[in-house]
Amino acid sequence: MDKRFTPRSNEEMLAAVRAFQARQKVMYDRLDTKLGKEIYQEEMA
Amino acid sequence: MIALDISLLNLKSPYYVVQDADGDLLFETDYGVKYGISFELNEGMMNYPAYEFGILNKNGQPSPNDRKLRDTILAIIEEFFRANGGVLLYICATGDGMQKYRFHLFLRWFNTYEHRDLYEIRTVEDVMDDKTPNYGAIIVEKTHPDLELILARFDELAAFLKKPIV
16 A cells, blocks of 8 residues: 555545445445344344 | 353343344343344445444334443443454444433443443544434444554544534
8 A cells, every 4th residue: 555645636535535435335224124123133043 | 143142141231132134133131121132343444444333123112221221232242252252343223312311321331331442433423414413433442453553444434424524
């Protein structure tokens, strides 16, 4: 990994933000699905 | 999947936390509110490896005075740093319009953490994306060898977010 600070263009920043938002939606959808179930179900089985 | 010692976490956490096969953390409060927490590695947002910290309150019911909830979340963050080090990136989800409340509650709780002084925290608040206000923060240990670079990259991200995003 390049550890020098190299400024990113607006296009690069925007692409990073949009990709982050898409991943975030997937993450929250996944958590929402899981929380709809009994949290300790697997633990108790 | 991040490394966490769930047994160690549960020694400190007031609420009993389970970790599922994906590495997500799940628990339920005394008031029946279900929480899910996830850490996902993201390199693009900061141009540096950072773990996105996600918290979902399934019931949508606020619990600002639940001290056990605060202590559970702080115990999870503490275990994250103990096991992984690194950078924690928290960008509030915006779907329910409660991001400002959630963000300030999180900051208030983190600022009461007994080891708060060990961490550098930077925030970005009230930046607009298509008329939606966004709130976020990074938390990184002050001893991190790349601290200066990480803060510079977060400042770059914050400066970008403060401009209208089109």
